Amino acid sequence: MDLLLLLKAAIMGIVEGVTEFLPISSTGHLILASELMNFWTKEKSDLFVVAIQMGAIAAVIYEYWSKLWGAATGLFSGEPKGRHLGVSLILASIPIVLVGLTFGEKVKELLFNDVTVAIGLIIGGIIIWWVEKHPPKVNAEEVENISLKEAIYIGLIQVLSLIPGTSRSGATIIGAMCLGVSRKAATEFSFFLGIPVIIGAGLLDLAKSYHVYQTGEDWTVFFVGLIVSFVSALILIRVLVAYVAKRDFMVFAWYRIVSGLIILLFALTGWKLW
Structure with missing residues (x-):
């Protein structure tokens, strides 16, 4: 068993768990971390980057089980709040499912690189900065107050997250805030919206490419990353909910802009960190 490879998988799991629900692009950070650590072969690493996100989304299901169960059963029992959230x-999941199934492979082929990540980080950072400087009027304080029309708009905005560096969380949270959803409700809705998208994408990629993991060691590396991403995401979710109750996302805007510029500089000059 390659202990260094397991350590790299654990680090990738931490990167995923910490970045998945922050507006800073988990996929972008995983791509960059993979390149910096020379993590696995490209084929195995690409599958790992997508599938490991299921560990983070499992943390959402664990943390919000009661509310999610209410949304699922509300579709059949008729309980108003649960049905509305469900x-x-x-509705919000339909756009990215349709676009992802149609263009997902082409997006991976063309845009999974550090330059795209850098540009996505910078543009997203500027948008977050602008929204925080010009906060819209809040008309939906809780996640159950988000209207069906607003949910559809948020779903359309989420399609942008197929571009590495954009950030699914960033697109959905900031998009929801622009529509008048409170920061807390936007964050929770983004958590929930990731469940069908991330689990669907992860299972689809595993079904298509599971053969690239040919040995027990390959699967051990994968499950180490998955478990570590679950634990680190669970911690991050609790910290983030407490954070957004008192603070804005301006720090993430500056983080995106500065890190994007640094990545772009290294990508365009060919410089290496080591």
Whole structure:
């Protein structure tokens, strides 16, 4: 067993768990971390980057089980709040499912690189900065207050997250805030919206490419990353919910802009960190 490879998988799991729900692009950070650590072969690493996100989303299901169960059963029992949240999540998930199934492979082929990540980080950072400087009027304080029309718009905005560096969390949270959703409700809705998208993408990629993991060691490396991403994401979720109750996302805007510029500089000059 290659202990260094397991350590790299654990680090990738931490990167995923910490970045998945922050507006800074988990996929972008995983791509960069993979390149910096020379993590695995490209084929195995690309599958790892997508599939490991299921560990982070499992943390959402664990943390919000009661509310999510209410949304699922509300679709059939008719409980108003649960039904409304369930329908909202379904409507918001449709656009990215359709676009992802149609263009997902082409996006990976063309845009999974550090230059795209850098540009996505910078543009997203500027948008977050502008929204925080010009906060819209809040009309939906809780996640159950998000209207079906707003849910559809948030779902359309989420399609942008197929571009590495954009950030699914960043697109959905900031997009929801622009529509008048409170920061807390936007963050929770983004958590929930990731469940069908990330689990669907992860399972689809595993079904298509599971053969690239040919040995027990390959699968051990994968599950180490998955478990570590679950634990680190669970911690991050609790910290982030407490954070957004008192603070804005301006620090993430500057982080995106500065890190994007640094990545772009290294990418365009060919410089190496080591």
